[in-house]
Amino acid sequence: MELNVVNIQGQETGRKVQLPDSVFGIEPNDHAIYLDVKQYLANNRQGTHKTKERAEIAGSTKKIKRQKGTGTARAGSIKSPVFRGGGRAFGPKPRDYRFKLNKKLKQLARKSALAYKARNNAIVVVEDFKLEAPKTKEFVSIRKNLNLDGKKTLIVFKEMDRNVYLSSRNVPKSQVSTLSGLNTYNIMNAQSLVFAESSVEEIAQHFNA
Template sequence: MKVAVLDVNGKDTGRKAELSKDVFAIEPNNHAVYLDVKQYLANQRQGTHKAKERAEITGSTRKIKKQKGTGTARAGSIKSGVFKGGGRMFGPRPRNYGFKLNKNVKRLARKSALSIKANDKSIVVLEDFNFDTPKTKNFVNVLKALEVENKKTLFVLGDSNNNVYLSSRNLKRSEVVTSSELSTYKIMNANKVVLLEGALEGIESNLNK
């Protein structure tokens, strides 16, 4: 499939970019997308949550009442979770939420995400550009030219470009990544995916291994 290549002013350059059907026009696998997004979000969790349990509470260890004859349930310690100030029963413990996902599933998920965006006409191909110095205003002008300044936008570069990255860093709705950093979550989270020409070859080679 062919897509028009735009310049930084949002004008058609007259050139066409060929998007591989094996990456941008497959039948999306929604379950693979779900699993990859789930793994990405799980890996963001610190898992440092912790509640004090019965053995960690400071308090008396004496038996607080006799075993029988009170007419109420037996109780051996004031640190029990059934009493105010006692330990938390079955509370959270530090853990790792990450889980393994097959590489082929991750590739399928990214191709499915790109195909969904292509089908929704949410992919824009932009010619390679650079800034002389990092300046947010320059990046904002590019967003305005592409009419995406009020949308969540993902820019995908072929190689790391410090000036472009630093120019976008202060903008909450925009993110700049390289083709090797592309993830299913970032694709699906964006309203518009802007692919620079230099990134197309890297994306297709990474996802067609």
């Protein structure tokens, strides 16, 4: 797949880059994408949810009524889950939601996500740029020039530029990443992918290692 390289003013530079078919031209694997996104979301869960069971509730341990002759079910404690204010039966406990996925499956998931973006013509290649200082206004201007205003955008660099990163932090629907920091969730969540020209040269080597 061949794409034109544009500058930060949104104008074509006359250069073209070839996106490797070994990454962007594969048949996407939906199940691999599902598993990788599921793992990403699971790994971000705190897992600190907790409810009190009957042994942890503060309350009287006195038998609340006699065993027989009341016409209702027997009850031995006000802390029973059947009473209001009692303990929770089978409630959530703190746990770790993380699970393992093989490296090759995660690699396939990322390549599949990139292939979907290529199919949908949602990829832009921009020539390498840097900002002299952290300026949110300049970053917003670049987005507008590339017709990305209002879209969820993921900008990918070969190496992180601190000024660009700081300029993008307060811009809604915008995220900056390095090639090594790409994950399936962020790729699928973005409406448009913007690759810096130098990062394209490393894509095949990075995703087919």
